[in-house]
Amino acid sequence: MTQSNTVNRKLILAQRPVGAPDDATLRLETDAIPEPAEGQMLLRTVYLSLDPYMRGRMSDAKSYAEPVAIGGTMIGGTVARVVKSNVKGFEVGDWVLSFNGWQDYALSDGTMVTNMGKNPEAPSWALGVLGMPGLTAYAGLLKIGDPKPGETVVVAAATGAVGSQVGQIAKIKGARAVGIASGAEKCAYAVDELGFDACIDRFADDFAEQLAANCPAGIDVYFENVGGAVFKAVLPLLNANARIPLCGLIAMYNATQAPEGPDMSGALMSTFLVKKIKVQGFIVFDDFGHVYPEFSADMMAWIKEGKIKYREHLVEGLENAPSAFLDLLEGRNFGKMVIKVAEH
């Protein structure tokens, strides 16, 4: 079943996952396509962004954002087209960056919706390199990490939506970029295409040794988006006055309990102390929304100059979003994960 102009398909949260999401987590339902009232418009989803933060919204653990309600439509950033419009400034056929969620159609009053015009170049990029993940990489790396020329920047998920930009921006700023990725193919891509100085396969038996060998002068900035075993290998390599922009902890998102002891939380604080490390958690639009104009200008210029490359992992069909999301959490994507919900 593909997108139609008669029903609205949507993925609703059927139950909160314990551990990894499974077949019982989300349910595909259909209902009528809603009619826009005065001051509303109807949007049709073309691209749906899948991002690790969505795992958090499936849980009701206290977090920075409200969880999705049971029976509610999964939230998510989308690139969509205007189908009907009673909103000034939006015409039928316009492309928009919106927050439709995991469904074919959504109503909007225009709040937080960006009009991309009638004929944008590479519209789906607004979900990645030119959107939230790009800003996350840019602001986290430059405003918290602040890498100096010659310093070493390490980032995991190095071919992903955020990690790939962290490494490339680090290079633009004159730093050494060392990536971590899943498997040889991605590592080769990070070095050969994205220009990382090195990229280590996180599945290698001697992963920690390889990481150390490729950071001979230690690590000055660790852009944290994974946690777990990668962080464990990074920690002893951190230099004095290292900075850790703390953006995500994907390795932990499906964890159901804390790992067995001993409790190393005190030792972790002790390391931050003796090495004078700065750790700063951030949620990009809460903390760095004001950086968007600067980011946008820089990123557009860098793309034009060929300094920034971008790769999407496109999956066709809204019905495939749940399994694609699992792939994302496990690092089986190769590039920014985007669901192509419909033809243009």
Add this chain to the structure above:
Amino acid sequence: MTQSNTVNRKLILAQRPVGAPDDATLRLETDAIPEPAEGQMLLRTVYLSLDPYMRGRMSDAKSYAEPVAIGGTMIGGTVARVVKSNVKGFEVGDWVLSFNGWQDYALSDGTMVTNMGKNPEAPSWALGVLGMPGLTAYAGLLKIGDPKPGETVVVAAATGAVGSQVGQIAKIKGARAVGIASGAEKCAYAVDELGFDACIDRFADDFAEQLAANCPAGIDVYFENVGGAVFKAVLPLLNANARIPLCGLIAMYNATQAPEGPDMSGALMSTFLVKKIKVQGFIVFDDFGHVYPEFSADMMAWIKEGKIKYREHLVEGLENAPSAFLDLLEGRNFGKMVIKVAEH
């Protein structure tokens, strides 16, 4: 045996402590008073500062500073007088802020020695409110914690050299100051004399509940100098975008192994992430030496205006330094711990 002008008493590191230092850790020895060569001066210790960081120098675990060698004299900040001088700018009788260590006499070429003149007011204050601990409080609180008027600042060891200044400076900046201290007498002092809004006895059975009750709007800045149980009680109260200047972890300094599990280090990072918390370790003279002039001017003014109060815990006699140091690590001091090594 008191200070003489014939021998030099010194406390040397006899063996590295496992857990808390004990009688076998330090040994009192005597040797000849050294003669200053050309370009040197002889300094006589009047006051010796005891500070928690010294526990770290007794260990050879990797840290930000070299450990004291076995057989070496324990290091430490001192207020001393010039006995003989072959150094330009220093005359016999001058008071100096120096780094003689735990001994009666030391040679110096003037490097890192501050001349305090012939007749300083309250010379020992250079070891506390006007010196390293004061700068630690000032720079950590203002440059990392950056409290805004109306925000809540929490600090432990609230009557100690650093904590007492953190709370008072927080008040000067318009924030709410909540202290934590050992026992009712110190808590009363923190509130009645130092002007904290509240001070919780860390030995109270319902310590965590009391802390929560006294931080009704959560915690915006936690000045971390203790770790352990206090940090555990603070963590759930931290607000979004809280700041943690990480200055010390005295509760852990005598620990011989990590506590039993589960391993909460990942959960800790997760809290930093979802609450967008900034944690920053610092070593005051490494990171904030440049703040000294600003600190000094502000602090002098505040003392004159009666906005800053200061209390010393004076212990007489160099031979009592080892037991006083244990008292300091256990929080049995009441005010800045200073050994009065000699009469002026």
